[in-house]
Amino acid sequence: MSAPAIVGVAAAVVPSSARRHRRRRERAVVAVLLAVVLALFVLTMMVGSYRLSPLAVVESLLGLSDDPSVDFIVRDLRLPVATTGLAVGLALGLSGIVFQKLLANPLASPDFVGISQGASVAAVLSIVIFHLGAVAVAGAALAGALLAGLLIYLLAWKGGVTGYRFILVGIGVSEFCIALIGYVLAKAQLFDAREAMAWLVGSIGQAGALQLRILLVALVVLLPVALLLGRWLGALELGDDAAHALGVRVEVARVVLLAVAIVLVALATAAAGPVSFVALVSGPIAVRIVRTGGPVLLPSALVGAALVLLADVVAVHLMPAALPTGVVTGAVGAPYLIWLLATVNSEGRGG
Amino acid sequence: MTTTTASLRQAAPTPSHRNGAALGIGLVVLVGVLAVVCVMSITLGTRGIGLGAIIDAFRDRDDSVDATVIRDLRVPRTLIGLVAGAALGLSGALLQGLTRNPLADPGILGINTGASAFIVTSIALFGLQQMTTYIWFAFLGAATAMVIVYGVASFGREGATPVKLALAGAAVSAGFYAITTGVVVTNVDALNQMRFWQVGALAGRYWPELERSAPFMVVGILVALTLGRSLNGLALGNDMAVALGQNVARTRAIVVVSVALLAGAATAACGPIVFVGLVVPHAARALCGPDYRWILPYSLVLSPIVLLTADVIGRLVLKPGELQVGVVLGVLGAPAFIALVRKRSLAQL
Numbered sequence: 001m002s003a004p005a006i007v008g009v010a011a012a013v014v015p016s017s018a019r020r021h022r023r024r025r026e027r028a029v030v031a032v033l034l035a036v037v038l039a040l041f042v043l044t045m046m047v048g049s050y051r052l053s054p055l056a057v058v059e060s061l062l063g064l065s066d067d068p069s070v071d072f073i074v075r076d077l078r079l080p081v082a083t084t085g086l087a088v089g090l091a092l093g094l095s096g097i098v099f100q101k102l103l104a105n106p107l108a109s110p111d112f113v114g115i116s117q118g119a120s121v122a123a124v125l126s127i128v129i130f131h132l133g134a135v136a137v138a139g140a141a142l143a144g145a146l147l148a149g150l151l152i153y154l155l156a157w158k159g160g161v162t163g164y165r166f167i168l169v170g171i172g173v174s175e176f177c178i179a180l181i182g183y184v185l186a187k188a189q190l191f192d193a194r195e196a197m198a199w200l201v202g203s204i205g206q207a208g209a210l211q212l213r214i215l216l217v218a219l220v221v222l223l224p225v226a227l228l229l230g231r232w233l234g235a236l237e238l239g240d241d242a243a244h245a246l247g248v249r250v251e252v253a254r255v256v257l258l259a260v261a262i263v264l265v266a267l268a269t270a271a272a273g274p275v276s277f278v279a280l281v282s283g284p285i286a287v288r289i290v291r292t293g294g295p296v297l298l299p300s301a302l303v304g305a306a307l308v309l310l311a312d313v314v315a316v317h318l319m320p321a322a323l324p325t326g327v328v329t330g331a332v333g334a335p336y337l338i339w340l341l342a343t344v345n346s347e348g349r350g351g
Numbered sequence: 352m353t354t355t356t357a358s359l360r361q362a363a364p365t366p367s368h369r370n371g372a373a374l375g376i377g378l379v380v381l382v383g384v385l386a387v388v389c390v391m392s393i394t395l396g397t398r399g400i401g402l403g404a405i406i407d408a409f410r411d412r413d414d415s416v417d418a419t420v421i422r423d424l425r426v427p428r429t430l431i432g433l434v435a436g437a438a439l440g441l442s443g444a445l446l447q448g449l450t451r452n453p454l455a456d457p458g459i460l461g462i463n464t465g466a467s468a469f470i471v472t473s474i475a476l477f478g479l480q481q482m483t484t485y486i487w488f489a490f491l492g493a494a495t496a497m498v499i500v501y502g503v504a505s506f507g508r509e510g511a512t513p514v515k516l517a518l519a520g521a522a523v524s525a526g527f528y529a530i531t532t533g534v535v536v537t538n539v540d541a542l543n544q545m546r547f548w549q550v551g552a553l554a555g556r557y558w559p560e561l562e563r564s565a566p567f568m569v570v571g572i573l574v575a576l577t578l579g580r581s582l583n584g585l586a587l588g589n590d591m592a593v594a595l596g597q598n599v600a601r602t603r604a605i606v607v608v609s610v611a612l613l614a615g616a617a618t619a620a621c622g623p624i625v626f627v628g629l630v631v632p633h634a635a636r637a638l639c640g641p642d643y644r645w646i647l648p649y650s651l652v653l654s655p656i657v658l659l660t661a662d663v664i665g666r667l668v669l670k671p672g673e674l675q676v677g678v679v680l681g682v683l684g685a686p687a688f689i690a691l692v693r694k695r696s697l698a699q700l
Contacts, residue, residue, distance in 0.1 A: 338523070
């Protein structure tokens, strides 16, 4: 589904002699990442107190199994968690790279410029002060993230929005939210504070069915949109003037891309909490795997999904006690990124 | 060198902030403000104290309550705010210059998380209970983080470039964060101790913390203040700095070492106070333009002003209780910062 976008950008940027080789590498990377994500997706449904073979999982998923207890374990118990991991990872990986490219800053993932903090404030307030249920907390987090994104955009608007001012205003909003969270947590009853802390760490196991369904619908709609708009991203990276010359309506392109990324990260955070570092490291990892300087949106989304799924396997099954996913995501992605930084000599701008 | 293409393009409406004399006067005024803030920090609080009592407390060495409060509580607290504030602000300015990234601060580059990880691990392994012993572990953690970040970023042909430094910092930070959270989730003792350290406060920081951390910070401050010209070179980009005859690798190494000293000791002394290291350098840059020979002294003076003012406000709003300085900084400081960002034509990093 992404082939037209990839071909389009590659054709625009790369001279024909080297083009075929690069395109082949980009396709191979996407294929390998897809295989890894699928393998991890199946793996998360195999492990647990009752172990299943990969064949049993796949059979059950395809409706070929005749063992109702296996069907129950796979479809009712493990599939929702695995799907959440997949969806949250895709959403975070995609929105992370869109932010990093759009703001031309490898550190500017949504969890460092205030979006996740907006979600967190709303969630913590609704847990500690209003004692809301899980669905309402998710709704509050969604509203908080969208509101934070809108607020940052409006406050950064001064006859246009530059990436630099967006980041600085984002830092301000983020610090404001962090202070509020700290205050509310310190004043809260211990029980509420622990519940809020658990939410803040983030775990794909906590996602409810409704949140998951909304996130999936959004992904089905927005993932192709984002991949198509990736073309604009390449032009915007060349600078506003150059992008304008290439026929991109700069401000419109930026608003639409930002909106897509913010909605995705807001829904992912509403479903699983602010799972840390996935949005930050997926993009840089993808840039260094692809290496051609070609499109990285789809690879980044896949890296995000792989990170979350792997982190969940590690957190739930390899630790002495089951941990929330958010504890482990950093530990899973960081060493790999460090290794890539040390070995791959590529200086991708904004990634 | 004092203008960038970015600010030229925006046709900066305020020529005054490139004017050396005006900046000098501004700095003198800020030093005066800092002095006033220091006096306020010693006199204001749950227990109001007259100005004369300060002098009496040190001249007569009497044992009145006022004198004790001043000598043992207020003065060390103010001094820590002064030195640690300056250290945090300077380290943020150095890191932003080094990585040329507005998001770079001791938090995202792994220094705070390194310190946290070492503290909780030491508590879990050795059962440490005293705040004063934390300092060494916090310091060790911060230094370790900085060494790893710089080491990882230095691999490869082009050395420790800004992008690689920033990403290595983020990755190391992520790794240490996982260690900290993992230990805290499994060890109740560590969680309990960690809660207090992680708040980031000047309350409860007295002479022992000051004596242990101040020497590092003072050395770091002195080194940092000499780096203005080198950072101006780095700001032009690697190639240009080399062409101007600068030893880029050496400059980066010196910056990294002084950041480790400054942020390591400051974080060890008063916990992770992110706002000062991240926001105040931006405020300094918004006030005085892109020249690091001005940004560094402005950060040096502005940071303790902001930190101590927030601390005093925190003491006064909830009498007889206290509002943590981090909360005050975020709630009052962040909107002020956003207003500043909107008002000024910004000198980009």
